[in-house]
Amino acid sequence: MTALRPRRRTRWTPQKVALLALGIVLALATIFPLVWMITGAFKPATEVNGSAILPSEPTLENFAYVFTQVPFLRYMFNSFVVSAAVTVLALWFHSMAAYALARLRFPGRETIFLLIFSTMLVSLPVILIPTFVVVRTLGMVDSYAGLIVPAIFNAFGIFLLRQFYVSLPGELEEAALVDGASYWRIYRSIILPLSRPILSALTVFFFLTNWNSFVWPLTITSDPNLRVVQLGIATFQQQYAADWNYVLAAATVAAMPTLLIFFFFQRQIVESIKSAGFK
Template identity: 90%
Template sequence: MSTVIPRRRMRWTPQKIALTVVGAALALATVFPLLWMISGAFKPADEVNGAALLPAEPTLENFTYVLTQVPFLRYMLNSLIVSAAVTVLALWFHSMAAYALARLRFPGRETIFLLIFSTMLVSLPVILIPTFVVVRTLGLVDSYAGLIVPAIFNAFGIFLLRQFYVALPAELEEAALVDGASYWRIYRSIILPLSRPILSALTVFFFLANWNSFVWPLTITSDPDLRVVQLGIATFQQQYASDWNYVLAAATIAAMPTLLVFFFFQRQIVESIKSAGFK
């Protein structure tokens, strides 16, 4: 005879009720601005500005105006080029640097890692002017290279990848070395395939960070053809300060790629945090 295990009922203690209420409030506070932006993007100007007496039907006119009367697609293309290039190059160089710092033995390895890790304590405003001087000296102002090259280095990516590589079993490399494989072959054929979860998570982090970047593009570019999407929204907001329906439509279009990237890679983010850890 099969025994039926009774299901345990959850006991709602005052502590659990309080945590549930706080969690629901935080979730509502997080989601409400997004819902307000999306709903306002489909409303006419009178209703968004509070001049309409009755609610109007949703309209796509705001999106049509943004995509046809403003070079918004150019702004999004610039952000896509910069974000994709920085993400690919950063993952490539960061993974090689992290592998060397985690698995290879050479003098000064720990010192180099500590120096790289210490740069995480330096904020962007501190290095903004020195970086601009270097970029201007190299002649990279108002160019894609000026937007891409300074954003490649990120100590967080090297740190997270190094922690992941330290946790990998050493037997994999030892077996490959016995078979005569070089360190480059080990990195390419063993380390990179095992790094897919953490690389996927870093792909999301790097792409979102560069897609939403504002201060550095504002500092390094003055050409309207190199304007990224966040600068485009800021300029758009200045020109259409009284037409919030157009501003909300532009913000909704700019937010769609980031939401899609996070939606497709959310599982990899959770797996990378679980597998990498901070040992």
Template identity: 85%
Template sequence: MTDTLTGTPPRDDAAAPAPPRPVCTRRTDRRWTRSKVALLVLGIVLGLLTIFPLLWMVSGSFKTAAEVNSATLLPSAPTLDNYRYVFTEVPFLRYMLNSFFISATITVLALWFHSMAAYALARLKFRGRDTIFLLIFSTLLVSLPVILIPTFVVVRALGLVDSYAGLIVPAIFNAFGIFLLRQFYVSLPAELEEAALVDGASYWRIYRSVILPLSKPILSALAVFFFLANWNAFVWPLTITSDPDLRVVQLGIATFQQQYVGDWNYVLAAATVAALPTLLIFFFFQRQIVESIKNAGFK
């Protein structure tokens, strides 16, 4: 059809393509303001204050005793004699093996028991479940010095003083791991378990085949937390052991401080060796730590 007045075909506005919308780009203000500069300076100062003791420890481990006592920042001629003395004249390697065995054993057993307890408290419905979780969570408010003597009395009654079992068993149970895992399990979709129950799977099979594979990120982060906490343990090993063969690395460093009061180069070398595994573990597993905190239900 044509227009009766002009003889031109009518204009089909509906079929005409719409003009492109202007793309709104949000400009980011990258100007340096006084507040940004102040925050940057504050961050740099705090970072330097945090890392300076570590740098001083590492540099001091390569100094002689005279250079350490003179408080020079860098060694004039770096030496490995301090490390050689630590590993030859003192059974420091035995201390590190003790700490590694105790920390690894506690980590594996704690992850196993904590994951089962957290799954039961998050997914299974039984009477008194919330009360049990509240009691477990309330133990986070109790500090170690409060329960140190009662725990020692119990361990001594069981005959576990001066033994690996006395160092391992009391450290397995920790409410923090149960709480973190329960928060993670609560956030999982219930359809996964319902589908497994329809297929005839038991709760143990669901825990083993469904829950544990999904828990790898948070279990990795908890493994780092547990290992580092037990690697740096000092008060409980000092309380429960007197046998030098059971001495852990932190007690070994304390022994160094008592025996070599004037020879801080040996103490700094031992402290550097003890800190190296913790730094490596955190460097390789920092992503898992961040992901666990982000996905653990802290909303």
């Protein structure tokens, strides 16, 4: 019977203590706004501007008001439709583009990749007006298409998937080509199953990015029936500028899907970072 190894005691050096203290401070600074938002959502109007963190008399009236007096469910439905559609279409097109740029040989491949990669250096405000002009010319203003189509193309997803595909062993493709498989069959039957960790992480990234989108929906829509949740909260705040208890309740409801997604998919995010080779 093997003897149990004694546990190694952690040696607390001044550097480790300082890093631990810094980590605790950063964690509290990150969590405090979220805690303040959630507790404020349960406060009555007379307490929401007070200094106390916890409400003395918690109430659900704020949530009832949000769901009965404002079409908030419609806003959340719009955000879900846009986020889900962009996520599915982006993963489909990005994975195909990344596979072609990583595994296929054709003239101008590196140039095309550099051009796509260079768009990561351009921020949204720079291309906001040109994109709006194009979308208006195509007749997609005040429509789901106008909210979805421009958000599909994202150089980050293509770049991350390409880096992942480059790291895959080439023997898999060679064996499949010898067996008579086409490139489309290789992509569908070999590449996509191996891409599940990185695709899971990109799913979370794309969904959360579009769920929290504000500038582009504000630019492209004026129809109240097409308002997404973030735009709905902004207009709600302007309409009831003094009723912060209602605004905090709406923000809490809007934050719940993002927190649940991160809670259930955090393992996939960590695994995708490991498989992508980030150091």
